[in-house]
Amino acid sequence: MTLLLSLPLAALALILLIPSSVLAVECLMALARPRAACRREGLEGRYVTKAVVIPAHDEALSIGRTLSALLPELEGQDRVLVVADNCTDATATVAAGLGVEVLERKDPDRRGKGFALDFALKHLRPDPPEVVVFLDADCELTPGSLEELAQVAQSRGRPAQAHYRMRQDGDLDRPGVAGFAWRLRGLVRPMGLAALGMPCQLYGTGMALPWAVLERLSLASGHIVEDMKLTLDLIDEGALPLFCADACVISAFPATEEAAAGQRRRWEHGHIATILGHGLPALWRSLRKGDPQRLALALDVCVPPLSLFLVLLALATLLILPAVLFFDLGQGALALLGLSWGLTLAGLFLAWFRFGRDLIPVRRLLLMPIYVASKLLLYLEFFTRRQKEWNRADRE
Incomplete structure (x- = not known):
């Protein structure tokens, strides 16, 4: 007994x-x-055709800064595609004023980042690039990161994820614990996996996927943690993401306590539900x-x-x-x-x-x-x- x-x-x-x-x-x-290299193979600096897809929902205040940081990094036939998704502000106008392609999607019954990404891919399908880089509208890629991600993704035939760094605007995180937890997730853990020669999770922004991989995926969903769901889909496809510590994408924590609480609720509820509903079955299949x-x-x-x-x-x-x-x-x-x-x-x-x-x-x-x-x-x-x-x- x-x-x-x-x-x-x-x-x-x-x-x-x-x-x-x-x-x-x-x-x-x-x-x-601490600096396990993310190797390129076979390209030897060859130009990689790429499109940067930026889903944006009411991001008129931030999209200009994001595009201003991104545009100097473009070369050759690079494209930038902003998806103004169910917007009620001037997001589309601001983006168009900076000379990038803008798609406007109006479908209030199908809300979510996944639907916006799928909308962009359908637009790209007639003349697809070799690599698609996904960037959130409130994020900035550091100089050289766009090319690094595209080169690694194309040469290895696998998704590539940049180091996702958060800056703290304001004083909402006085003990710094949230910032440390984010750094643990966005830098330390994927760096440890890379040191072991293992793949890492995707974080929804600052990530590059070869078109050949994207063709096998379905992104159209309203999943509240679409990055985790995409990672699990890639496990099933055998297209495992690589961590590129030399590439960096930067965003900021929400500016108000109310917004921060809402973001934490979405992330953590979605994280738990995804582990229970999709992560454990994926673990068993693996x-x-x-x-x-x-x-x-x-x-x-x-x-x-x-x-x-x-x-x-x-x-x-x-x-x-x-x-x-x-x-x-x-x-x-x-x-x-x-x-x-x-x-x-x-x-x-x-x-x-x-x-x-x-x-x-x-x-x-x-x-x-x-x-x-x-x-x-x-x-x-x-x-x-x-x-x-x-x-x-x-x-x-």
Whole structure:
């Protein structure tokens, strides 16, 4: 009987050990080989025809800055295609005034970034480029990043993802924890995977896909975390994305607390739903195929958001520790859980020490539990008021 009661606790601890191990290995490898090269093969500098697709929903205030940074990077027959998607402002007018192609899409019943991307690809299909680069309307590619992404994607025949960097406009993230969590996701973890020779997730912007890969995909959806869904589709297709640390795309956190809360709700609810509905099945399929590349990417996708994972570890501790202390059950589970805590905290410390001290000074580390606890309501709302539709985050 004792064994039967202990097995569920051990299973819970073992499940949590998997993402802990993934996170720790990624952080360690990012520290060991911080600049793993993303190799080009076979092109030797040949010009790659490319189109930059920019979906934009009411982005009149930001699209001009994005295009002004992008246009000097164009060469040859490069095209820029702005999709003014269900806009109620002057997005199309501003973009057209800068001399780029503009498509206006009016379909309020089919809202979402995926529909806008699909609309652009249909426009490009009669004369397709070799590579399509996707860029959000509030993002800027650093000089040289456009060419780097296109060259890598075309030479390797695989999607390429730039380092996605967030700047903090204003003072909404006083402890810097959100900025550190983003850097962990957008730089440290993919860098660790690249150091292992493994693929990375796509982040929805600053990503380049060969046309030959895009032809096999269907982007038309209103999925609220379309980047994760696209990554999972690419796992099934065997077209696994590469991380290009030398290319960088920059955006900003939302400008108001209300907008930031809305963005967090969309990201984290979508992240959880995608892991449960698509990530775990993709992980099982990868295991059955026995492909280490697909398996590594599926495992990475299934790592929960950082705050949620810390909450899950804390809840498991509250469940397992009393069982050990008062009922003499689950000693093995407690050992596994302790290992999970150790791996997670060690990985986070290594990542913070090497990549995050500018965001979270030592004196503010003690604020991290408060930040994590502040998101408990957000996770409870996943079961009561889950967000299922795409919404735009206000960054102005």
